[in-house]
Structure formats: structure tokens, C-alpha cells
Amino acid sequence: MVVSLYARSPFTLSRHYLRAYTTARSGHTVDALVYSQYGKPSEVLKWHSYPLPALTPDTVHVKFVASPINPADVNQVQGAYPLKPPFQQLAETDDTKYAVGGNEGVAQVIATGDNVKGLKVGDQVIMAQAGYGTWRTVLIMPLGDYVIQNGANSAVGQSVIQIAKAWGLKTINVVRDRPDIDSLRQELERLGATHVITDNALGSHETKTMIKGWGQPKLGLNCVGGKSATEMARHLSANGEYITYGAMAKAPLALPASLLIFKNLAFRGFWMSRWTDTHSVEERTTMINDLIALMESGDFVEPKCVKVDWNEQAVKSAVEQGIQGYGLGKQVIQF
Numbered sequence: 619m620v621v622s623l624y625a626r627s628p629f630t631l632s633r634h635y636l637r638a639y640t641t642a643r644s645g646h647t648v649d650a651l652v653y654s655q656y657g658k659p660s661e662v663l664k665w666h667s668y669p670l671p672a673l674t675p676d677t678v679h680v681k682f683v684a685s686p687i688n689p690a691d692v693n694q695v696q697g698a699y700p701l702k703p704p705f706q707q708l709a710e711t712d713d714t715k716y717a718v719g720g721n722e723g724v725a726q727v728i729a730t731g732d733n734v735k736g737l738k739v740g741d742q743v744i745m746a747q748a749g750y751g752t753w754r755t756v757l758i759m760p761l762g763d764y765v766i767q768n769g770a771n772s773a774v775g776q777s778v779i780q781i782a783k784a785w786g787l788k789t790i791n792v793v794r795d796r797p798d799i800d801s802l803r804q805e806l807e808r809l810g811a812t813h814v815i816t817d818n819a820l821g822s823h824e825t826k827t828m829i830k831g832w833g834q835p836k837l838g839l840n841c842v843g844g845k846s847a848t849e850m851a852r853h854l855s856a857n858g859e860y861i862t863y864g865a866m867a868k869a870p871l872a873l874p875a876s877l878l879i880f881k882n883l884a885f886r887g888f889w890m891s892r893w894t895d896t897h898s899v900e901e902r903t904t905m906i907n908d909l910i911a912l913m914e915s916g917d918f919v920e921p922k923c924v925k926v927d928w929n930e931q932a933v934k935s936a937v938e939q940g941i942q943g944y945g946l947g948k949q950v951i952q953f
């Protein structure tokens with residue numbers, strides 16, 4: 619969760635404010651202390667008002683009650699703090715990119731999207747991580763942690779998309795670029811992918827800003843290795859976990875020291891065979907039963923498959939195709 623519940627009893631909200639939030643367009647103006655470049659706070663900080671974006675099914679609107687001005691916040695405005703804020707467009711009508719000052723704060727939920735569970739209007743919340751820009755009156759916050767994965771169109775990747783969705787997690791899905799990228803994007807979105815991006819775009823400044831705006835993922839799943847896997851690791855939030863389970867690019871995973879020193883990322887591996895060896899039959903049965911329950915509820919469909927006939931020639935050419943990439947789906951022999 620991006621926000622966590624604050625233990626004390628909530629303040630009372632004005633009835634006028636609550637009524638205003640029942641419309642699709644909030645119609646409210648946010649006042650914020652922003653900066654569009656690093657520098658001396660008294661010179662770069664400015665008061666800025668912009669329209670509050672409309673509520674979506676997966677977001678909440680929170681109204682700040684109190685936000686501290688910490689030394690770290692000042693260092694951040696100066697550009698001297700290791701955690702850089704996202705510079706984003708705040709309104710459709712103004713293409714200047716701003717960062718909003720402040721990282722901590724106590725806020726009150728004033729509207730919740732239809733898909734939001736566990737939070738209600740009136741709850742008090744605190745920021746679960748830095749970077750949201752708390753020197754403003756109202757903030758729209760995405761709910762649900764993100765997972766980022768590459769090889770997202772693989773059989774494993776398609777499963778991750780669906781399981782994550784069923785567990786209330788959002789996914790950023792990295793695939794290799796190709797001529798029919800739009801149709802692949804649509805296929806993955808139909809499965810429940812939140813965002814689909816290409817490996818070529820992973821290292822761009824725009825992608826970095828975009829992901830910061832969505833909410834940096836806490837978990838990365840690496841099916842591929844090589845350069846794009848290094849780029850993917852850079853998008854994880856501090857203290858995130860990066861799990862390598864495949865090496866399809868057959869290239870080593872190079873890791874900048876900064877990801878370990880400053881972001882404290884944990885890099886680990888996963889191997890199903892080891893998991894099977896280290897878990898009991900009961901635990902394995904529970905896992906399989908969980909998947910069957912998802913299938914029965916229609917939340918999990920089998921990965922895209924291509925039928926392979928049971929004869930020597932067909933199976934040999936399927937094996938050859940299986941290592942070439944850009945396949946049409948999991949090849950399955952039909953006996």
C-alpha cells in the first residue's frame with residue numbers, strides 16, 4: 619500500500635467538500651509549493667495552483683492536515699539529496715514539469731475509487747514512502763503496489779500479470795519491441811496488465827518520470843538478463859527486491875553499485891525446482907489449489923498456446939522455434 623492507516627480517530631470533514639467529490643471531475647483546485655529546477659529554495663520554490671485530477675477507480679484523494687519541512691526536503695529542492703523527486707506535468711493545460719516539495723505528512727482520505735479496498739473517507743493516512751510531494755493541499759494517490767517484470771509476454775509473465783491482478787497488485791510489463799507491438803500490448807492488457815512498455819524505452823528519462831508518477835515498484839522479476847534487465851533494476855523503489863528467474867538474453871546481469879549502496883536493493887534468484895525440493899507436498903498442493911481456484915473463478919486463463927502435432931518433424935521444428943524468440947505462444951504437444 620502506498621499509504622498506511624494512521625491510528626488516531628479521523629477529523630470531521632466539511633459536508634460541502636464531500637459533496638464536491640461525488641462528480642467525475644473533481645472541480646477542485648490544488649495549491650502547492652513547487653519547483654521546476656533545483657536551486658536555492660527561496661529562488662526556485664513557487665506557489666502554484668492547478669486543477670485536481672478526477673478520481674479513478676484505483677486512486678484515492680487525500681487532503682493534507684499537516685506536512686513537516688524537514689532538512690531532507692530542503693536538500694531535495696537543492697538537488698543535493700539522493701532521492702530525486704519526480705518532475706511531472708501537473709495539469710493538461712500547462713506542460714511545465716514540476717516537483718512538489720515535501721515527503722512526509724498526515725492526510726485525510728476525502729474520496730476513494732470504486733476498486734479501493736481497506737480505506738474509507740475520513741481515514742487518516744501517512745505516506746508509506748518518500749516522493750509524493752506533501753507540500754500541497756490535496757493529492758491523488760495510486761493504491762496497490764507495483765511489480766515490474768520483463769519477458770512479460772512469456773508464459774511465466776502472463777501468469778504473473780494475472781496472479782498480481784488477483785492479489786490487488788499492479789504490473790509494469792516490459793516486452794521486446796516488434797512490428798505488432800500494439801496487438802501484444804492489447805493482449806497483455808486484456809489479461810490485466812496495468813502498463814506495457816518496450817525494453818528500448820526502459821532507459822529513457824520519460825519512462826523514468828512516468829514510472830515515478832505511477833509509483834515505483836517494490837518487486838522486479840527478471841526473465842531476461844543483459845542490458846535491459848539492468849535498466850529495469852533502476853526503476854525499483856529503495857529497499858526493493860529483484861528476483862532473477864530466467865536468462866533468455868544469455869547475457870550477464872550487470873549491477874551498478876549505487877543500486878546496492880544507495881537504494882539497498884536485494885538481488886536474489888528463484889528456481890522452481892529448489893522451491894519444490896524445499897516445500898512439503900501439502901504446501902505444493904496448497905499452491906496448486908490456489909491456482910485452480912483462480913482458474914475456476916475466471917481470474918486466471920492458461921497462457922497463449924500453439925498446438926504441436928505429435929510427429930518427429932513437427933516436434934523438431936517446434937523445438938528449434940522455441941529457442942529463437944518472437945514465438946506465437948507456448949508450444950504444446952497434443953498427443
Ligand SMILES: NC(=O)c1ccc[n+]([C@@H]2O[C@H](COP(=O)([O-])OP(=O)(O)OC[C@H]3O[C@@H](n4cnc5c(N)ncnc54)[C@H](OP(=O)(O)O)[C@@H]3O)[C@@H](O)[C@H]2O)c1
Nearest residue numbers: 769771772773774794863864865866867888889890943944
Ligand atoms: N527459475 C525457474 O524456476 C523458472 C521456471 C519457469 C521458467 N523459467 C524461465 O523463465 C523464462 C520464461 O519461461 P517461459 O516458459 O515462460 O517461456 P516462454 O513462454 O517460451 O517465453 C519466452 C520469453 O523469453 C523472451 N525471449 C526469448 N528470447 C529472448 C532474447 N534473446 N532476449 C530477450 N527475451 C527473449 C520471449 O520474448 P519474445 O516474444 O520477445 O521473443 C518470451 O517473453 C525462461 O528463461 C525459463 O527458463 C524459470
